Amino acid sequence: MGELRLVELSAATIVAVNNLSLKPGQEEYLSPVSYGVAATVVNPQSTWQRVVVDDGGAVVGFVSANFDADDPQEHFRSVLWRINVDADAQGSGVGRFAVEKLVAEARDRGFDHVDVVYEAGEGGPEAFFTRVGFTPVDETEYGEVIAEIRI
Template sequence: MAELRLEELSARTIVAANSLTLRRGQEQFVTPPSYAIADAYLSPVTSWPRVVLDGDTVVGFIRGNFDPEATQEEFRSCIWRVTVSADAQGTGVGRFAVWALAEEARQRGFARITAIWEEGEEGPEQFFLHTGFTVVGETQYGEKIGELGL
């Protein structure tokens, strides 16, 4: 892997982000990036969408949300989406994206970031736990709420 970097969405990177391929079985746990991209434009003040590039190739996508006024605490500084292409999984791309979002949260004055995930064999739980999140609750739908202290 070349040196990873984040970049704001552009016409070139939106198409690449939306075309990221996943490992078999992961599709059920991930909303397509196009949904997050569209939502980012509906909430431009609080949304933080970025692509992860390895050289000139988009290998990941992350969307955070920073809203200190959110009524639900777990949505004040959170990861809405993180997607890493199948070929780049396990190489540090996801961890890089999460730590970059964590640094952005820290600079904005937040003391933690949260993530919500669904349990399942091909789901993201192990990724979040290995990245340093701890389970701190559950949604009314049974999804796990994780927290990473900054």
């Protein structure tokens, strides 16, 4: 894949982020990116959204997280909300790169872990999250998996 870098979500990248393609079956696990972008407006101090760009300048991924040490729910204090990798770039290290950068951001902010909440199921994100280091630790009241990376 070459050299990857993170840039802030902006007017220049949001259209490309919204047009990231998915593999068949993945769409049932994701809401539109624009839903997550709204979080920046509601909570700009704690929302962290970045775009993964390859060495040719193409948008190949998107990662969104939240950091709020005062959130009443422990698993929402340092949490990966969303990660999208373009279908053609999946399996090439883009997702791992994004998670590594997210973990570094959490560490810089003084957190000792990053959580993720996801729905288990065939074609879902569980295998990816396990590969990049998340370990299931709990379940939400709705049966979703809560997994974490300890820093």
